Amino acid sequence: MDSKKPGKSITIYDIASEAGVSPATVSRVMTKSAGVSESKRRAVEHLIQKYEFRPNALAKSLSNTHTHILGLLVADIRNPYFAALAVECEKAANRRGYTVMLCNVLNDNALEDSNLEKLYEQRVDAIIQAGCRVDDLVTDTQYAAHVNRVSRTIPFITTGKLDGTDCYCLNIDDTKGMKIIIDYLVSLGHRRIAMIGGENRKESTYEKWRQYIYLMGKNDLVFRDDYLQEGSYSEKSGYRCMNRLLDLDIVPTAVIAVNDFTAVGALKAAAERGVRIPQDISVISFDNTFLSEISAPKLTTIDYNYKLFGEKLVDTAIGAVEHRDIPKKQLITPSLVVRDSCADVNQKKE
Amino acid sequence: MDSKKPGKSITIYDIASEAGVSPATVSRVMTKSAGVSESKRRAVEHLIQKYEFRPNALAKSLSNTHTHILGLLVADIRNPYFAALAVECEKAANRRGYTVMLCNVLNDNALEDSNLEKLYEQRVDAIIQAGCRVDDLVTDTQYAAHVNRVSRTIPFITTGKLDGTDCYCLNIDDTKGMKIIIDYLVSLGHRRIAMIGGENRKESTYEKWRQYIYLMGKNDLVFRDDYLQEGSYSEKSGYRCMNRLLDLDIVPTAVIAVNDFTAVGALKAAAERGVRIPQDISVISFDNTFLSEISAPKLTTIDYNYKLFGEKLVDTAIGAVEHRDIPKKQLITPSLVVRDSCADVNQKKE
DNA sequence: TTCTTTTTTGCATCCGATTTCATGATATAC
DNA sequence: GTATATCATGAAATCGGATGCAAAAAAGAA
Known part of the structure; x- marks a missing residue:
């Protein structure tokens, strides 16, 4: 046998x-x-x-009540954004003697709940949540209650805001990100700037839109309702939105994509219609995943500094575990990575 | 306080x-x-x-000596191939009441070793290894010894071959994959077929090459040394290899890329030189990650059936845990996904 | 040499479940 | 009404380490 x-x-x-x-x-x-x-x-x-x-780590953890494991809940690791973040979290955790236990939520609330419980049962030292429901603009109160119960015993760090809970929030400063983009485009002489992709129920997207609209006004730029094309976060969505923009009477000279996927879709739509990027239209996006490196042309994009992001996430988690005094809200400042997808409007070269 | x-x-x-x-x-x-x-x-x-x-899962596991956790070592989760596989493994594991503990090896042997030990200390029920050193053609004997020690107490499942160890091997049938590709290209009338990317020290790549060369002969097709362009697995590598092919006196009519990244690089090189895909040259690749969906044109590619792959990996692991009689070697048959990157040579439309 | 002080060492308990086994309570058979 | 089988229940041991505490040993002081 x-x-x-x-x-x-x-x-x-x-x-x-x-x-x-x-x-x-x-x-x-x-x-x-x-x-x-x-x-x-x-x-x-x-x-x-x-x-x-x-x-035996189990015996060890049982006796001293900490596992040195950090739970990491992400929306979907197949999205390069989360993959980049997860790897940096893992690296940072490793450096500090911790291990990461990764769970995918896969846009399934039931799965998110069961993963949360699983991490709790494993008695992970802290839970980091990136993406998922935490990013929703309106917090599901039942979910908040659920999180609250868990966070009574386990520190909870989120990249969303999650009102009504006792969590540590660590966000990208999307307001600043959008400002950097608009400033850059304005410096290149753009006045007709469009924005594509995203869902308004998502906190970070909503903030980008709001800031986009605000800065259009502030810089005295052209704002038209049809320059703000709502969609989702996929390549398909970017493709559709870009086509809608290209169908307009007056086409924008620059397009801001909510993320790299959307931008790639936009590039494809442009290529199919013979619109040259960046000579005819500039495209700029958020995320700086590897997609912005392999697309043609390479994308100018907002970088989230994944290394710092992951590190802060992990440091916040460990700090909370060790009862250190950690600010409840922190912001990461993004930066611009200039590649090949934006051009000066005055130097359209033939 | x-x-x-x-x-x-x-x-x-x-x-x-x-x-x-x-x-x-x-x-x-x-x-x-x-x-x-x-x-x-x-x-x-x-x-x-x-x-x-x-x-408390720790107490539970300590007392009944199984954790219901499967360790999953992957080369790099940022690679869409591993992300797709990891998600399917996680889903399959979840369905069977197991959890996956993911570790990235990141091309770092020391990290691979320490992750292996970490999983062992956690007393995971089994370890699944995808990518990493296991895929190397020549097994590092010291590493094999290391794996052997671990696999004495924990079942070990690998997607490589790992000679000299007592592991379960679950591979994609690359021989068949290459045959499907060549058959398909031949059916489209191609005779000058090139192959780009990959490293010959990697088992699966080596097998693809060998099969490519064999089938060139068997089908009485044009084989030239410079039609087999060695490189790596990156988009950059694909770009470079494709450029080299395009510089040849007689350019091939079809190019097989070792994976989607390489294919994307090839598409970029072609686009830059005004070579139309698939009208001028057909491109086909292995992997079927989301890249083949978002590239322009969409890639015709070999699909590994990640769902089945993940499921078999997990079933093998659990089967071994439960001392069921599991074959030591298994093969997954890949299939062809036809999209837009290949054309019939006789119907080159202007 | 004797009395302290300091360092080593092991016993016993705890962490939080599971599980065997003996016991007491019920139910069924005769 | 007694004997037997069935079922419910809790005491206690176990899993594999960590650790407080007391005893033992070694080192230092007088």
Whole structure:
């Protein structure tokens, strides 16, 4: 039957008995705590090497009530934005001796709830939530209550706002991001600027729109309702929105895409209709995922500084775990990455 | 100080004492095991509801020696291929009551080793490894030894081959994949077929090349050394390889890219030089990630059936955990997804 | 040498579940 | 009404480490 799969792993008790010491001493060696004589320490260490002993993390966590695991809930890891963020979180966590436990929400509320419970049952030290329902403009109160229950025992960090809960919020400063974009386009001489993609129920998109409209007015630029094309976050959506813009009587000279996917769709629509980017129309987007590097032309885009973002997320989580005094709200300032998709309106070259 | 962060979660003991029963009874209710009177069961269930009691998974796992967690080591989750696979693994695992613990190797051997140890310390029930060193043609013997030690106690499933270890291997049938491609191109009348991208030290790439060369001969097609352009797996590499092909005296009529990234690079090179895809040259690739959907034109590509792949990976893992009789080697048959990047050579339309 | 002080060491308990086993309570059979 | 089988229940051990505490050993002081 299970001829060779007994595979019981060895324990500090095994080491202890072979070394002729107590399990407590082995434990002290493992945790490098003081008060072990040099001779016994060496004896124990030798056996640890010999058997390649690796302590059972479950037992460890059970006894000292922390797991050194951070739960990370993301909307969908297949989206390069979340993948980039998740990797940076994992790196940052690793550097600090923590592990990340990743769960995908996949736009499924039931799955989001069950993942939340799973992380809770695993007694992760903190939960970081990026995307998902937390980004919705109007907080689902039942969900908020759910989060509140969990966050009573486990620190909760979110990239949304999640009103009515006791969470740490860490956001990208979308207001500033949009301002950087508009300033840049204005500096290139653009006056007819459109914006495509996104859903108004999403906090960050809503903020971008609001800021877009505000800055249109403030800079005395052309604002038309049909220059703000609502959609979603997909390439298809960008394609559709861009086509609608290209059908207008007066076509904009610059298009802001809500994210890289949308921008890629816009590029495709333009290419199909023989509209040259950036000579005829400039395109600029948010996210700076690898898509902006591989698209043709490469996209000028707002970078979220994933490394810093991930690091702050993790630091906030760990800080909360260690009861340090962490601000409840923090903002990350984005920056502009200039590539090839924007041009000066006055230098349209043939 | 920690004014409101005591947050001790409740236990079966708390429930037991309030219900006036023993912890054992509470446990029986939790695990839905038989032998609890209806009255006590209801009393306990009521308290579980009331306090929203969630059992400590650590304690549970410690006592019954399985965690219901599957470790998943991937090369880099930012690569859409791994993201697609990871999500399918997670879904499949969830369906079977398991959780996935994901770790990125990020092309860093030390990180790969430490992740392996971390998963071992967590006592995950099984480890699935996709990409990483396992895909190397020549197995690093030291690494194999390392894996062997872990796989003594934890079933190990890999998408590579990993000679000299006791692992379950689950591969894509690249031989068949290449045959499907060549057959398809031949059916479209192509005779000058090139192949770009990949590294010959990677098992799956090596197999593709070998099969490509073999089928060139078998089908009596044009084979030239410079039609096989070695590179890597990036968009940049595809771009460079494609340019090299376009510089040749006799340009191929079809190009096989080792993956979607490479194909996207090839499309970009072609576009820049005014070469139309697919009218002038057909491009076909492996992977079928979302890139093949958003590229222009959309890519005809080999699909790996991520759902089935993830499912088999997870089933193999769980099967091994449960000591069921699982084949040590399995193959997944890929299929062709026809989109817009290949054309019949005889119908070059102006 | 004897009395302190300091350092080592192990015993025992805890963390929070599961599970075996013995016991007491019920139900069924004769 | 007694004997037997069935069922419900809790006490206690277990999983594998961490750690407070007291005892033992070693080191220092007088």
